Amino acid sequence: MFLIVFGAPGVGKGTQAKILSERLNIPHISTGDILRQAVADASELGLKAKKIMDSGELVPDSLMISLIKENFSNPKSAKGFILDGFPRTVAQAASLDNLMNELKMNNVLIIYLTANEDEIVKRLTQRLACSECKSIFSLSEIIEPDVCPNCGALNGLYHRNDDKEDVIRNRIEVFKSATLPVLNYFELNNKKIFEIDGLGAIEDIAVEILDAVEKFAKEKVVT
Ligand SMILES: [Zn+2]
Numbered sequence: 001m002f003l004i005v006f007g008a009p010g011v012g013k014g015t016q017a018k019i020l021s022e023r024l025n026i027p028h029i030s031t032g033d034i035l036r037q038a039v040a041d042a043s044e045l046g047l048k049a050k051k052i053m054d055s056g057e058l059v060p061d062s063l064m065i066s067l068i069k070e071n072f073s074n075p076k077s078a079k080g081f082i083l084d085g086f087p088r089t090v091a092q093a094a095s096l097d098n099l100m101n102e103l104k105m106n107n108v109l110i111i112y113l114t115a116n117e118d119e120i121v122k123r124l125t126q127r128l129a130c131s132e133c134k135s136i137f138s139l140s141e142i143i144e145p146d147v148c149p150n151c152g153a154l155n156g157l158y159h160r161n162d163d164k165e166d167v168i169r170n171r172i173e174v175f176k177s178a179t180l181p182v183l184n185y186f187e188l189n190n191k192k193i194f195e196i197d198g199l200g201a202i203e204d205i206a207v208e209i210l211d212a213v214e215k216f217a218k219e220k221v222v223t
Pocket of ligand 1: 043088131132134148149151153
């Protein structure tokens with residue numbers, strides 16, 4: 001079972017991917033983690049990526065696909081994975097599709113978390129980050145004011161520049177123009193897409209997704 005969690009920034013892709021990974025017992029692959037891991041391992045591709053990132057450039061698609069391929073080849077990913085944060089463009093989707101065909105990964109389900117734009121902006125502008133452990137929290141996760149729920153640091157919570165309204169609006173515009181066409185690409189290539197409102201209660205959404213995954217798995221067994 002190969003799941004791709006798709007949706008606008010701030011819709012909760014990472015949160016759902018993490019829950020799905022635990023309940024389905026298949027690895028959660030985020031491109032950020034892949035990059036960090038490759039750099040930490042100082043693999044050939046990792047060193048290449050580090051050099052590019054250190055110069056302030058974006059890691060090119062070809063390199064990102066190579067890193068993903070390396071990760072897919074890991075025995076841990078053989079039974080399935082949950083991909084989060086990729087693809088972000090139609091070109092990336094096409095490369096990924098080719099790679100999955102090459103590796104005979106057929107059972108691909110796209111989970112599309114939809115969201116009202118103003119709700120996303122509200123959610124993200126209210127987020128706080130911890131200056132000590134770098135964790136990010138929504139307001140509802142903060143139990144005591146000015147105390148990090150993760151590491152307990154005092155007075156370390158702050159609003160990140162990335163979470164300013166104009167920055168978020170801009171990221172949403174980029175998503176709509178560059179990333180949203182990916183859905184159309186997947187549809188044209190006969191991929192199954194499960195759409196769900198990403199802004200409800202986290203557990204309710206997880207249950208509905210798991211239900212859809214189960215149905216999808218059964219259909220695949222029958223056909
Ligand atoms: Zn902290």
